[in-house]
Amino acid sequence: MPLPPGCEPQCRACAYRGLDETASTARKQDWLARRLAPWAAALAPLTATTGAARLGYRSRVLLAAERREAGWCFGLRRRDGVLAIPDCPVHAPPVRTTLHALAAQLPADFPLAYYAQSGAQATLIVKTRTLPATGWVDALATGLAGAGLDGLWLHRNPGAGVHAFTDNDWHLLWGAPRSRDADGLVYGPAAFQQPLPALHAAALDAATAFLAPAPGVAVADLYCGRGASLARWSAHGARTLGVELGGEAVACARLNAPAAEVLRGTCRQRLAQLDPWLAAVPAPARRVYANPPRGGLEPEVLDWIVATARPARIAYLAYLACAAAPLARDLAVLDAHGWRVHHLLPFDFFPQTDHVETLALLAR
Secondary structure, three states: OOOOOOOOOOOOOOOOOOOOHHHHHHHHHHHHHHHOHHHHHHEOOOEOOOHHHHOOOEOEEEEEEEEEOOEEEEEEEEOOEEEEOOOOOOEOHHHHHHHHHHHHHOOOOOOEEEEEEEOOEEEEEEOOOOOOOOOOHHHHHHHHHHOOOOEEEEEEOOOOOOOOOOOOOEEEEEEOOOEEOOOOOEEOOOOOOOOOHHHHHHHHHHHHHHHOOOOOOEEEEEOOOOOHHHHHHHHOOOEEEEEEOOHHHHHHHHHHOOOOEEEEOOOHHHHHHHHHHHHOOOHHHEEEEEOOOOOOOOHHHHHHHHHHHOOOEEEEEEEEOOOOHHHHHHHHHHHHOOOEEEEEEEEOOOOOOOOEEEEEEEEO
16 A cells, blocks of 8 residues: 555554544554454444545644754654654644745754654653744744744753653743634643544543433543543533543643532552542442553552442543553452453554554443
């Protein structure tokens, strides 16, 4: 199968770009079936997009930047420099448009290390201890607005390397500090957003139907991000508490789900606050929704779920890439402690790649 237009042959970010829709879906389904074999009866067919929607879907990117004799380039960092991918067909059109505008306007001596974009918010990550001159941004404003951006930020990180972001030193260069997605939810420049909003909505629909949030029900939302799921539970009248580490995400979550209580910190750090909050309702009315990073649930959190929280129902959205071990590990522990895996619902949030996310729905 030929590569899509604009796809860099040397780029290895999209492992399945050479497969058509049918072959890619079949390979992911087979991979899931083998990795999650103990719960094969609960595994549903992969929910995926088709046709043109499999390209141009990624509006959240982090790209290395490099100045060359011919100008600025953006792409993937390698040992020999940056592999430029200015017209990557997976990137949403606003990303590609903004990259070309920046390449034409950025001064040659600007200390840019990375470019990040989250929806309509873009960030220039500079590796310097002093703030660089940014007067050139005014000439770029029309192009940024035309590309669909709402805000452009400068983020200073003198140690930018393996980690692009730090907690502090953000400066709004142009536009508005926050945007709203298609559902009206607020997000900022470092917010995580699932690609393919329709698939994300379908996953939340399934979790909502299973958890059945309602008055009298309490939902502990772990790793709650900017509050898209919190807003769901609150809208159904459930008593809701979220836990999230990122400061910006916490601020957005409090705006997106004002009826919910939101705690900042790692989930294991907040177990002391979760205990009395969840204990205020009987066990049959307790729910846990978890959307952990790739490593799965923190061991302390998993222990807390099975020994203390003991919710009647659990919804667990797991990100599976090269290894499904974290999800299989956590499901095995929950299974052994009395929770039955009712449904495993895989979603193809990242077409062209070998990544897949699976929503696990469990009940005691």
